[in-house]
Amino acid sequence: MAMTKDNEQVASRDAASATDDTLVNLDAEFQASNVQEVLDKLDRELIGLMPVKTRIREIAALLLVDRLRKRFALTSETPTLHMSFTGNPGTGKTTVALRMAEILHRLGYVREGHLVSVTRDDLVGQYIGHTAPKTKEVIKKAMGGVLFIDEAYYLYKPENERDYGAESIEILLQVMENNREDLVVILAGYKDRMDRFFHSNPGMRSRIAHHIDFPDYRAEELLAIARLMLAAQNYRFSAEAEKAFFEYLTIRMKLEHFANARSVRNALDRARLRQANRLFASTSKTLSKTDLMTIEAGDILASRVFSEGRADSDAGG
16 A cells, blocks of 8 residues: 555655664654544544454554655555454444544545445446446545445355346455555455455455454443443433443343444433433423433333343334
């Protein structure tokens, strides 16, 4: 992945004046890059995920050192930056991809640092001649930044002879190889399905340098996420509601279709709905700011997870 043109020119000038005795301060260079600001933002946005955050910091360190090496005309093959993010839904893959785009931009490895997030439907057409222009249009939008393809394994459907996903994959492979200086591709999805996808598409596997696995959250981490989500909307748990929500999480995590932070958000949306209806049903119509902000235990315990022992549907419960 080459640096952008302006950064290459700066590096070339620096290399011309640098000697074996020239010294650089790594901490100063790191601070000047403003990458720490992005890493701090990632820490604020995402609870836990320490293995993921550590890997992102390692990649940032690699790119910073690579940039300094160019200053001394220490030529080497530029790091390949295409990535695979694997894990269950709601584990922060899209958020990390967004921050990765910022890091790449601040270190000069992409021109703009924007993220274009797509799925199979954005890339694959339904008839002959439809897929190539769709895929190329998405790539055009992503140039200069990061292309994030969620559930990337759906691009490959060998059981369907009339499927056009293979055509999209071929175009992506060419771009990932020939336009490495202007585009980073991140493929995401369930780990087992991504493993099968790479096994069936060795060309794609050979172009991915960084495989990052996103672990599921623990109940304590999900509770902390819930607090952050509520605070962002000027809500809060009562002490008893917080205990009830932790109990809710311990049950919900064992049920099917659990989606980590996404399921937490859905549960809180339904708790807010119950809170509003509780306030309307109250005999007292005079409300304080605290009343309007507080989620009570009853707003959580009314969930069908407790009464029926099964997951809430998105429609309610």
